Amino acid sequence: MAKVVFTPNVQRHVGCPAAEAAGTTVREVLERVFADNPQARSYVLDDQAALRRHMTIFVDGQMIRDRARLGDAVKDSSTIHVFQALSGG
Amino acid sequence: MSDRLLVSTRKGLFTVMRNGGDWDITGVDFLGDNVTLTLTDPRDGKSYAALDHGHFGVKLHRSTANGWEEIPSPAYPPKPEGYEEKDMWGREINWTTTKIWALTAGGPDQPGTIWCGTLPGGLFRSSDHGQSWEMMRTLWDHPLRKKWAGGGADWPGIHSICVDPRNAKQVSIGVSTGGIWHTADGGASWALRGEGMRAEYMPPEQAHDPISQDVHCLAQCRAAPQRMWVQHHNGIFVSSDEGKTFTEIKGVEPSVFGFPVVVHPKEPDTAWFVPEIKDEKRIPREGKLAVTRTRDGGKSFEVLSKGLPQAHAYDVVYRHALALDEPGDRLALGSTTGGLWVSEDQGDSWACVTHTLPPIYAVRFA
Numbered sequence: 036m037a038k039v040v041f042t043p044n045v046q047r048h049v050g051c052p053a054a055e056a057a058g059t060t061v062r063e064v065l066e067r068v069f070a071d072n073p074q075a076r077s078y079v080l081d082d083q084a085a086l087r088r089h090m091t092i093f094v095d096g097q098m099i100r101d102r103a104r105l106g107d108a109v110k111d112s113s114t115i116h117v118f119q120a121l122s123g124g
Numbered sequence: 125m126s127d128r129l130l131v132s133t134r135k136g137l138f139t140v141m142r143n144g145g146d147w148d149i150t151g152v153d154f155l156g157d158n159v160t161l162t163l164t165d166p167r168d169g170k171s172y173a174a175l176d177h178g179h180f181g182v183k184l185h186r187s188t189a190n191g192w193e194e195i196p197s198p199a200y201p202p203k204p205e206g207y208e209e210k211d212m213w214g215r216e217i218n219w220t221t222t223k224i225w226a227l228t229a230g231g232p233d234q235p236g237t238i239w240c241g242t243l244p245g246g247l248f249r250s251s252d253h254g255q256s257w258e259m260m261r262t263l264w265d266h267p268l269r270k271k272w273a274g275g276g277a278d279w280p281g282i283h284s285i286c287v288d289p290r291n292a293k294q295v296s297i298g299v300s301t302g303g304i305w306h307t308a309d310g311g312a313s314w315a316l317r318g319e320g321m322r323a324e325y326m327p328p329e330q331a332h333d334p335i336s337q338d339v340h341c342l343a344q345c346r347a348a349p350q351r352m353w354v355q356h357h358n359g360i361f362v363s364s365d366e367g368k369t370f371t372e373i374k375g376v377e378p379s380v381f382g383f384p385v386v387v388h389p390k391e392p393d394t395a396w397f398v399p400e401i402k403d404e405k406r407i408p409r410e411g412k413l414a415v416t417r418t419r420d421g422g423k424s425f426e427v428l429s430k431g432l433p434q435a436h437a438y439d440v441v442y443r444h445a446l447a448l449d450e451p452g453d454r455l456a457l458g459s460t461t462g463g464l465w466v467s468e469d470q471g472d473s474w475a476c477v478t479h480t481l482p483p484i485y486a487v488r489f490a
Contacts, residue, residue, distance in 0.1 A: 045180060049194075074194065078180040082200040082220035089179040119179045 037064045037113040041075075044119055051075045051117075061092060062105035064115060079117055091120045126449040126489035129456050130171065131464060132159040135482035137173055140464070147466050147477045153192060154185075161444055163227035164490035167235055171490060172254060174224035182221045182242075186254055197221055198240050198248035198257040212273050217244055223277070228285035231292020241282025241297060245272050249311065263305065263314045268335055272302035275338045275357065283443055284342035288349050288366075296352070296367050298342030303334040304354075304367050320370035324358040341443040342367075343387045343395070351392030355385040355443070357403060362395075362422050373422040378409040384446035386455070393421035396448070396455065396471055398441040406440055413437040415446075415457065415471050431474030432457075432465060439463050444486035458484030 037058060041051035051072065058064035069076040081087050086102040093099070093116040099107040109115065127142035137159040139151040153159075154175060161174045171187040185192040200219035203209075209217045223243040230237025230249075240248040240257065247260040263269060272280035277300070284298030293310035296317070304318040318334040326336045338357035345351040354361040354370060359380045361370035373380070381402035388394035397416045400406050408414065413432040416425045433439070439459030447456045455467040457474070462481035465474040 048177065048180060048183075077183075077197065077199075078177075081181065081218070083203055083218070087179065087181055088218075 036111060037109050037115055039064060039068050039115045039117065041079075041117045042119050045075075045078055045117075049074050049078055051078075057111075058109055060105060061094060061099055061101075061107045061109055061115060064109050065105065065117075089120045091118050092116065093118065125451060125454060128490050129447070129466070130162045130164065130173075130486075130488045130490045131458055131481065131484060132162055132173070132444075132486035132488075133458075133462075133482040133484050134158050137162065138481060140466075140477055147475065149478065159485070161224055161227055161486045162488050162490070163229065163238070164488060165229045165238070166450070167229060167232060168253075170253060172227055172238065174227065176223060182224055184224065184254060195254045196256060197224070198242060198246065198250075198259070200246055201259060201261075209270070211279070217279070219244075219246075221246070222279055223281060225281045225283045226285045226297075228287060231287055231289070234292050237292075239285045239287065239295065241285055243277055243281035244279035245269060245281060245299070245302070247282050247285075247297060247311075260311050260314075262307075262311060266314055268316060269302070271335050272299055275300035276340075284339070286342060286344035286352070288344070289346050290349055294366075296342065296344065298339040298354070300340060301336065301338040301357075303337040304339060304342060306367060317367045318354075318370060319368065320363075320372070321354065321356060321361050322359065322372060340383045341385045343385045345387045345392035346389040348392035351387065353385045353387050353395045355382050355397055357381070360385075360397065360422065371422075373418075376416060376422075376425050378412075378414065378416075378427065381406075382441070383443040384441060386446055386448040388448070388452040389450065390452060391419070394419045394452075394470075395422075396446065398446055398457065400440060407438045411436045411438065413439050413459070413463075415455075415474075417471050428467075428471040428474075430472065431467075431476065433463070433479075437463075442485055444488075445484050447487045447489050449489040454489065456487045456489065458487040460484065 036055040054068045056067035129140040131138040136155040137153045141150045158176045164171045173185045175183045184197045203219045226241030228239045236253045238250045248257040286296045288294035296306045321337040323336045341355045352363040352367045360373040363370045379399035412434045414429040445458040457465045463479040464477040467474045
């Protein structure tokens with residue numbers, strides 16, 4: 036299962052402990068994590084379920100490209116980091 | 125008389141209470157976070173606070189007996205697959221709540237009903253104290269909505285919501301930019317209003333088009349709801365027919381530019397404004413912060429400055445940062461440079477509460 040780690044900066048708003056979930060894309064993994072932590076979803080994704088404008092996601096150190104559909108591939112051994120972008124102040 | 129103020133700032137929500145004859149900061153919530161607006165519902169005392177976390181989006185909180193709880197923020201519906209909608213600069217309009225710009229309680233016969241206006245132009249209604257939200261598709265899908273445009277913000281937005289005190293199904297909203305819209309049937313249908321307003325920033329043939337009007341703030345008199353006041357991007361306008369038609373008030377000194385307007389709840393001819401040098405500068409004239417007041421429907425205005433800084437004051441007062449209490453006697457004023465003033469005599473004199481708050485976005489008696 037892929038491992039998901041959230042930025043520490045979100046933790047004071049909503050608890051987002053590191054989690055593990057199965058999936059072959061970023062979307063599949065994250066939706067499984069958010070199923071257990073629904074309040075966290077809107078802190079990372081916007082109303083259209085796209086990645087928020089000033090958030091970034093890395094899969095094994097590579098920034099994802101598909102910010103709308105989150106279709107970037109994930110391996111069973113992957114680590115997904117959900118971070119703030121430096122843009123956005 | 126209201127003895128309590130909620131002050132929304134870039135770095136937290138401050139509670140200010142009257143203590144003896146003075147007003148003091150007595151508490152702060154969400155310290156460090158961007159609080160953009162509050163509503164305290166006069167029907168049940170519940171307070172709502174809108175936060176903009178930037179990276180993490182716009183959130184809404186509701187007061188409880190033990191503090192605040194996060195409740196769902198209004199959310200836009202899924203954009204149809206392949207549907208493209210671009211703004212005047214050709215940028216794709218993202219169907220997502222970018223800012224909560226208006227929060228208004230529904231009528232006395234609608235407990236729990238809250239209206240919410242947002243950027244980029246969605247209007248929402250909750251009938252369960254904000255626990256769930258319904259988007260007004262009748263307005264969002266209106267063909268003329270696509271003619272709304274960004275004003276002070278990049279995206280169009282709804283900043284004023286006036287629920288008619290005689291009939292809560294009659295609601296008027298102000299849009300920057302997009303004029304004034306009215307429903308007479310609780311949101312089932314919407315019509316554009318506001319004949320008579322004038323837009324200096326448009327070509328002559330479009331200057332009087334109601335859809336082109338940059339309404340900065342819309343206020344309705346509670347005892348005489350046919351009276352509406354508008355602080356507009358290039359002027360002050362008054363209506364005596366519920367916003368159907370407006371008359372321009374010209375020659376108001378020191379300026380007709382500003383953001384907020386409040387109207388007395390029982391005296392429709394009495395209204396207050398905060399004048400600034402017009403749009404290209406947006407600062408008080410000669411560095412003197414002032415409030416203007418009319419008591420005769422706009423025939424004349426008084427400049428009220430006693431107790432307000434009269435040298436090197438560059439305070440800008442945003443549209444939600446001038447408040448009038450429920451009886452219409454006390455006013456409060458908050459500025460972008462962190463100044464907060466209270467008047468207990470309808471603006472004749474002002475007392476400074478503090479001038480060291482973070483930038484103030486909204487002030488509300490609560």
